[in-house]
Amino acid sequence: ANRGRREIEELIGFFVNTLAVRIDLSGEPSVPELLERTRRTALAAQDHQDLPFEQVVEIVQPPRALDHTPLFQVGLAWQNNTVGSLDLPGLRVEAAGEGLDQVKFDLELNLGEQGEVIAGTLGYATALFDRATIERQCGYLLALLRAMVADAGQPVGQIDILPAEERTYLLEDLNRTAADYPSDVCVHELFEAQVQRAPDAVAVVHEDETLSYGELNARANRLAHHLIGLGVRPDQPVAICLERSPAMVVGLLAILKAGGAYLPLDPAYPSGRLRQVLDDAAPHLLLCDAAGREALGAEAIADLSVVDLNTATPAWADQSADDPDPHALGLTARHLAYVIYTSGSTGTPKGVMVEHRGMVNYLCWARETYAPTSSSVVSSSLAFDATVNSLFAPLVSGGHALLTKEGDEVDGLKAEIVSPR
Structure with a gap:
């Protein structure tokens, strides 16, 4: 159990970093090889972590559009500096809710430690996704993490993230389009x-x-x-x-x-x-x-x-x-x-x-x-x-x-x- 938790935390770090930097997936790396590549790349990227995001946008000058943010539209953050409560003499302070029900990007995955578990939220733009789609995406992520922990030596590219029901839905249910029509008529x-x-x-x-x-x-x-x-x-x-x-x-x-x-x-x-x-x-x-x-x-x-x-x-x-x-x-x-x-x-x-x-x-x-x-x-x-x-x-x-x-x-x-x- 302890080994699984430690590796899950490493994998979470892997996902955080892959959204911030470019990861090399060539050569069919195994799970440990990919984690090591990610670790090296992330450490090298930290040399520039103090560069303001606004300055990055100014340097890159990406095409602007009102329907999405520049540079990237998906964010993943590891929340390691949150304070659950603040105790003062005669006063107890607690966070009230999650603030405004809004997202800055198309997808925002926020994770952090809560006692003995890793928990978080996945926010999404309702103009682009419905709840059922996002719930399936959460299932894909969990399946990927579990598969990595279960067999760390396997090539990452061969990991199957689809449960049997989902595979049947995508490959069979959605393709049941046969319908009767007068095929012998002009x-x-x-x-x-x-x-x-x-x-x-x-x-x-x-x-x-x-x-x-x-x-x-x-x-x-x-x-x-x-x-x-x-x-x-x-x-x-x-x-x-x-x-x-x-x-x-x-x-x-x-x-x-x-x-x-x-x-x-x-x-x-x-x-x-x-x-x-x-x-x-x-x-x-x-x-x-x-x-x-x-x-x-x-x-x-x-x-x-x-x-x-x-x-x-x-x-x-x-x-x-x-x-x-x-x-x-x-x-x-x-x-x-x-x-x-x-x-x-x-x-x-x-x-x-x-x-x-x-x-x-x-x-x-x-x-x-x-x-x-x-x-x-x-x-x-x-x-x-x-x-x-x-x-x-x-x-x-x-x-x-x-x-x-x-x-x-x-x-x-x-x-x-x-x-x-």
């Missing part, structure tokens, strides 16, 4: 099912124009049959470059219904970026409007079949308004729904291919998680994945998508997802 089939439920309900709103589910579906079907006639097949990328409008929604649905995978291009993007995506994805067909043509340039689309969705006399006006049969097209949920490109902030933009089943899985989760509201504001770029949330989630759930006018986006605007009907 995205547009979810939309078509909603059309059958409420064909007269409002689906899309843009400025003064409103489309019902039935109208939107009929327009998309006519264009889809036209695209099939142009040779669109499953897994084939079809580029779409339009300003935000009902025609954009019609084009997206038509590509999916025809079996293709939409390749979103934002006409507001630099032309070099758009050409880079076209060169990499190599689509044979482009759906666009005047803004899309101008953004891409004549040279970039010279070898593409171009379908102008804003033409006054569309070639597909006489096509059937019936839903294309996905089975006749050989289309399944394992075929691509869209191909979207990364920002390229760490190098060349890369295309990410998303299958129907993955998109359906996400949409089923989204409409349950974000319910209940009645509409969604579509203000993000078509080439940004947020559009999957703000546009498709309401269209498969019975709400309507409100398309903002280009340039009227509101900073910080949140997309809302409708509840199922």
Whole structure:
């Protein structure tokens, strides 16, 4: 018992010092080796213990922020100069409580000797942590200390701080995310099912124009049959470059219904970026409007079949308004729904291919998680994945998508997802 107490005190000193100085953990040190390294480092650091903290901050000049303190946000102190009581003739003085219920740092662990035990408090910023999290952290610290005392010869890096229940919680309970969803259904089939439920309900709103589910579906079907006639097949990328409008929604649905995978291009993007995506994805067909043509340039689309969705006399006006049969097209949920490109902030933009089943899985989760509201504001770029949330989630759930006018986006605007009907 005496040996355990002495080593616990040494270990507490180890933790105090590791928060003040940099400790070398290379070479897989054992517990005694790490304690010795810490002791040497702490003794060397004491040569500068009289340097005021304010002067350290002034010398280092760390970036300042209102939400955290400079240099460090976690503190650990060994309280060895506290006085429990003060006895005077005819008077007894005792400390009354712990003062203000506030912390200076994100985490503050204060420890000291109280008779035959080591006790203390762990203060935390309630804006960052909840009580359950802090209680688990206390358990980790105690488990680490006990493991060090139980086997001082073991490498520090191999100490297991998780009890069996905690390990099960982290690795199994938190990962039980399996859920049933229609994994054999395509995205547009979810939309078509909603059309059958409420064909007269409002689906899309843009400025003064409103489309019902039935109208939107009929327009998309006519264009889809036209695209099939142009040779669109499953897994084939079809580029779409339009300003935000009902025609954009019609084009997206038509590509999916025809079996293709939409390749979103934002006409507001630099032309070099758009050409880079076209060169990499190599689509044979482009759906666009005047803004899309101008953004891409004549040279970039010279070898593409171009379908102008804003033409006054569309070639597909006489096509059937019936839903294309996905089975006749050989289309399944394992075929691509869209191909979207990364920002390229760490190098060349890369295309990410998303299958129907993955998109359906996400949409089923989204409409349950974000319910209940009645509409969604579509203000993000078509080439940004947020559009999957703000546009498709309401269209498969019975709400309507409100398309903002280009340039009227509101900073910080949140997309809302409708509840199922």
